[in-house]
Amino acid sequence: MSESFNVKQATMENLNELAAMFNEYRAHYEQESDLEGARQFLIDRLEHKESVIFLITDMEKDSGVGFTQLYPSFSSLSMKRIWILNDLYVRKEYRKKGAAKLLLDAARSFAVQTKAKGLELSTGVDNHIAQKLYEQYGFVKDTDFFHYFLKV
Numbered sequence: 001m002s003e004s005f006n007v008k009q010a011t012m013e014n015l016n017e018l019a020a021m022f023n024e025y026r027a028h029y030e031q032e033s034d035l036e037g038a039r040q041f042l043i044d045r046l047e048h049k050e051s052v053i054f055l056i057t058d059m060e061k062d063s064g065v066g067f068t069q070l071y072p073s074f075s076s077l078s079m080k081r082i083w084i085l086n087d088l089y090v091r092k093e094y095r096k097k098g099a100a101k102l103l104l105d106a107a108r109s110f111a112v113q114t115k116a117k118g119l120e121l122s123t124g125v126d127n128h129i130a131q132k133l134y135e136q137y138g139f140v141k142d143t144d145f146f147h148y149f150l151k152v
Contacts, residue, residue: 004060005099007106010053010067011046017064018042018055025067025089045069052083054106056090056099066090068103070110073120080117083107088121088130104137122147 010018019039027033045051051072056065069087074080085107090099111119121139123130135141 004058005056005065005102006059007054007056007102009106009110010055012043014055015039015042015046017057018053018067021064021067021089021091022087024091025087028089051086052110054103054110056103058094064091065094065099066103068107070107070119075117078117081114082117083111083114083119085119085121100133101137104133 016039019035019042022042023033023035023038026038042053046053052070053067054070055067057063058065066089067087068085068089070083071086073082073084075082088100088103090103107119119139121134123134131141
């Protein structure tokens with residue numbers, strides 16, 4: 001890895017860089033660009049402590065590389081916290097350089113630090129690149145439960 005990467009928990013100080021990447025992430029999933037909406041969404045999450053975001057930066061270029069966002073949930077059966085890894089994004093020019101693994105490392109360390117049961121995520125059935133990354137990292141595909149969604 002030639003880049004000098006730094007991973008840290010994002011704060012309001014990182015809002016501009018984070019909002020730009022969050023908007024890119026949404027556009028990647030064919031959502032309409034809405035930089036101000038992305039910015040406000042992140043402000044709400046950070047101000048209300050509704051998510052934890054890890055930001056990775058290229059220290060040589062002083063620019064954002066990617067981020068991952070975790071949302072808290074709980075397991076009633078184990079009576080422990082679960083972190084939902086809802087978003088993971090790395091800018092195209094930094095892919096396959098270890099950035100995603102560093103973000104996963106930060107998420108895992110945070111889950112351990114907060115005494116969570118684990119990390120949970122979902123990805124598209126056709127997103128084979130992400131599936132390969134997650135499986136190589138140690139995530140196990142759930143074959144015991146079906147997941148449902150009720151749109152309201």
